[in-house]
Amino acid sequence: MESSDRQPLVRKPSSSYRFVFLPAPNTSVSLRGLRSLHNKRLYLAVLAAVLGNFSFGFALVYPSPVIPALEAHPSPALRLDQHTAPWFGSVFTLGAAAGGLSTMLLNDCLGRKLSIMFSALPSALGYALLAGAQGLWMLLLGRVLTGYAGGVTSASIPVYISEISHPGVRGMLGACPQIMAVLGSLVLYALGKYLRGLVLDWRWLAVAGEVPVLAMVLLLCFMPNSPRFLLSQGKEEEALGSLCWLRGEDTDYAREYEQIKDSSGCQLKDPFLYKPILIAGGMRFLQQLSGVTCILPEYDAALVGLVRLSAVAIAAVSMDKAGRKILLFVSGMALSISPLSSQGKLLFNDFQESSALLSDLQRLTPFPSSPAGYAMGWGPITWLLMSEILPLKARGVASGLCVVVSWLTAFTLTQFFLPVVVGTAWGAGNILFTGCCVPETKGRSLEQIEAFFRTSRRSFLR
Numbered sequence: 001m002e003s004s005d006r007q008p009l010v011r012k013p014s015s016s017y018r019f020v021f022l023p024a025p026n027t028s029v030s031l032r033g034l035r036s037l038h039n040k041r042l043y044l045a046v047l048a049a050v051l052g053n054f055s056f057g058f059a060l061v062y063p064s065p066v067i068p069a070l071e072a073h074p075s076p077a078l079r080l081d082q083h084t085a086p087w088f089g090s091v092f093t094l095g096a097a098a099g100g101l102s103t104m105l106l107n108d109c110l111g112r113k114l115s116i117m118f119s120a121l122p123s124a125l126g127y128a129l130l131a132g133a134q135g136l137w138m139l140l141l142g143r144v145l146t147g148y149a150g151g152v153t154s155a156s157i158p159v160y161i162s163e164i165s166h167p168g169v170r171g172m173l174g175a176c177p178q179i180m181a182v183l184g185s186l187v188l189y190a191l192g193k194y195l196r197g198l199v200l201d202w203r204w205l206a207v208a209g210e211v212p213v214l215a216m217v218l219l220l221c222f223m224p225n226s227p228r229f230l231l232s233q234g235k236e237e238e239a240l241g242s243l244c245w246l247r248g249e250d251t252d253y254a255r256e257y258e259q260i261k262d263s264s265g266c267q268l269k270d271p272f273l274y275k276p277i278l279i280a281g282g283m284r285f286l287q288q289l290s291g292v293t294c295i296l297p298e299y300d301a302a303l304v305g306l307v308r309l310s311a312v313a314i315a316a317v318s319m320d321k322a323g324r325k326i327l328l329f330v331s332g333m334a335l336s337i338s339p340l341s342s343q344g345k346l347l348f349n350d351f352q353e354s355s356a357l358l359s360d361l362q363r364l365t366p367f368p369s370s371p372a373g374y375a376m377g378w379g380p381i382t383w384l385l386m387s388e389i390l391p392l393k394a395r396g397v398a399s400g401l402c403v404v405v406s407w408l409t410a411f412t413l414t415q416f417f418l419p420v421v422v423g424t425a426w427g428a429g430n431i432l433f434t435g436c437c438v439p440e441t442k443g444r445s446l447e448q449i450e451a452f453f454r455t456s457r458r459s460f461l462r
Helices: 031-037 040-060 063-071 084-109 112-118 120-131 136-164 170-174 176-192 202-220 227-232 236-247 253-262 271-289 292-298 301-322 324-337 342-351 356-364 369-378 380-389 392-416 423-437 446-455
Strands: none
Touching: 040 112, 040 120, 040 136, 040 170, 040 176, 040 202, 040 236, 063 084, 063 176, 063 202, 084 112, 084 136, 084 392, 112 120, 112 136, 112 202, 120 136, 120 202, 136 170, 136 176, 136 202, 136 227, 136 380, 136 392, 170 176, 170 301, 170 380, 176 202, 176 301, 176 380, 227 236, 227 253, 227 392, 236 253, 271 369, 271 380, 271 392, 271 423, 271 446, 301 324, 301 369, 301 380, 324 369, 324 380, 324 423, 369 380, 380 392, 380 446
C-alpha cells in the first residue's frame, strides 16, 4: 500500500490541527470498496444488535392487548382501573429515561456491545415479573425494567451500528433499529391481539418476549466490539482485528483504520461539542413532540404496523441516495399536514360534533399518515443522526443524555397527552430546525463529520 494512501483524515502533530482532505467519493466504487459494502459479517453484527430493538418494540406496545385483559381480570390484585391502566402504559417511558441516564456511563465503561448485552438482564427480569405477576406492583415493576432495558438499547445500538458501518451503507443499516422495532410491535399484535385466545394470553406474551433477548445475547457473544471504542481505550490490535472482521481481509481496511486512529480526539470540555449535542437533543425532543408515540394505540394496529414498516423500508433504501435532510423535510411536512397528526387530534375531537367537514376529513383519510410520515424520516433518522454527529469522546455520554430527553418528553405526552403545539406549527419549526441546524451526513465518515463540527468547514461534508 502506498504511504500516501494511508494519510489520516485529521491528525494532531502538535497543538494545532492539520486536516488532510480526501477526494470526494467517485461514482465508480473500487472493487475493495464493494467488498467492504458486501461483507456479510457486518450485516450479521447489525442483525445481532437490532434484536434488542425487536424486544424494545415488543415491550413498547405490550399494554395494547394486555390492558383490556387485565381490566376484565377476575382477581382484584391484578385488575386495572381507569387510574392504574394509564400508568401501566406510561411507566415504561420512565424506565427508558432511567436506562438512558445510566447509559451515559455504561457506553464508555463497558463499551457499546457490552452495554447492549447488559440490557438483557433487566429485560429478562422484567418479562419474568410480568409473566408471574401476582399483584399490581409486579406488573408496574416489570414494565419499568423492560423500559429500562429499552432505554439502554436506545442509546447503545444506534451508536454501535454507526461505528461499525461502512459510510456507504450506514444510512440503510441505521434504519434497521426502527425496522426491527416495528417488526417487534407487529409480532406482539399478532400473538396477543388479533389471535388472542388462539395463541398466547398476556402471561405467555411476556414469556415470548424473552426469546429475542436471549437470541441477542447469544449472537453478540460472537460479534466484535466497535473499533472506534477500542481505539478510544488504547486497544489498537483489537481495534484493527475488529475492523478486519467487519470489512473483510481482502479489503482496504488498513487505510480506514489509519484514518480512525489518527483522527483528532477531543475532550469533554471542548466548546465545539455543544453544537452537535444540542442538535441531537433538539431532534430527540422534536421527534417525541410529534406525539406519534401517544397515538399509535388509537389506530388499527395491523394497518399502522404495515404502513410504518413500508415507510421505514422506503427510508432505508433511500437514505444513502437521497440523503438524510430531504427525508426529514418530507417526514416533517407529512406530519404537519396530516389530519391525523397527534397535535391536531384533540382539536379534531373538540370540533368533531360541530363541524361535519372535519369529521368527514377524518373518515376519508385512507391510512394513518401521521405514523407513516414519522416512520419515513423522524423515526429512524433522528436515531441515526444522533450516533453520527456526536463526537467519539462524547458519544457515550451524549447519546444517553439524548435518550433521557426523548423518553421524559414521551412520558409527559403519554401520561397527560398535552397538545403543546398544533401540527402546522410543529411542522414549521421542524422544517426550520432541519434547514438551519441539521447537517447532511450522507456518504461521510464519522471522522469527517466530527472535523466539520470542529472547524465549521463545510468542505468536510461535500
